[in-house]
Amino acid sequence: MFPQGYHAPRARFSSTGATGALMQRFYQTEWQHIPLASCAKLSCFTLPDAAFYAAFYEAFFRKYPSFADMPASWRAQKKTWAEKVLSCLPAAGAPRVLSVGCGLGYLESLMLAQRADIQFHCAEIADAPLRWLRPLLPEGRCHVGYAPDCLPPDLAFDLIYCGSIDYAMPDDVWRRLLQALRARLTQGGGILILSASLWPDPPMSVRSYARRCRQLWRVLRHLLGLQAVQFWGWMRTVGENTALCRKAGLSTLTYGPIGSDPHGLWIMAYP
Ligand SMILES: C[S@@+](CC[C@H](N)C(=O)[O-])C[C@H]1O[C@@H](n2cnc3c(N)ncnc32)[C@H](O)[C@@H]1O
Secondary structure (H helix, E strand, O other): OOOOOOOOOOOOOOOOOOOOOOOEEEEEOEEOOEEHHHOOOOOOOOOOOHHHHHHHHHHHHHHOOOHHHOOHHHHHHHHHHHHHHHHOOOOOOOOEEEEEOOOOOHHHHHHHHHOOOOEEEEEEOOOHHHHOOHHHOOOOOEEEOOOOOOOOOOOOEEEEEEEOOHHHOOHHHHHHHHHHHHOOEEEEEEEEEEEOOEOOOOOOOHHHHHHHHHHHHHHHHHHOOOOOOEEEEEEEOHHHHHHHHHHOOOOEEEEEEOOOOOOOEEEEEEO
16 A cells, blocks of 8 residues: 555556565675675675675765765665654653664654654664764663564564664565564554665566676676675565565555665564
């Protein structure tokens, strides 16, 4: 179901019932204008590990002294995302909100500037990216490790959002995470997924096959030693992602595009 008044472009929002069958891998050579090969030996088969991220963030903080120095296009995209999260919150009442995979915490910094009453909790695998976010939150609100294991056991949340983390997990891990997060919602609470890894083409279309061929070509070039790429994660169609939500026990779903990013998708899900 689309939100009222929203008409989905067919190609971007075509869905498939074959959950997981069409998971599409993608690859990166840089992030935030930092060549990944300058941080670690790249692999086109395994996801980046903790050592990769430690080296990456060292380079990152050398290049960017503050959020304001980061690329304007990235900041504009995240502003749209922050607005989307805010629109899903009750207007008052100091809602308790969990950000899973907060990364640098730019979204949270934008929202706090508008609504100081939000009780943010943030989960992040690595401590390194939290350098700018920690000073903005009260002690004990950054939980380092894999969610849900790193979360305090007795807390429930009015809203949980996952900003661009779906891509980093295979189907079964993503489904299990959603299922565990569902158990952490207050009565009436929901989960907002903000994805930047929407597979935009109809699954069996020429464009879909062409896209897969391009990815395969990148792997071949890597293996031939022509250009190293890093395996970054998986893209999913709307149908694949929403089917995983349903399998995780989230049955009330709305979704739509976010910003002008052809790979951008939001899904609001309730048990
Ligand atoms: C691409 S970043 C997104 C950061 C931020 N949410 C944003 O939208 O700008 C994804 C982050 O999610 C984190 N992450 C992925 N899975 C996680 C999990 N299960 N628990 C905590 N953090 C996770 C990664 O360490 C990474 O920093």
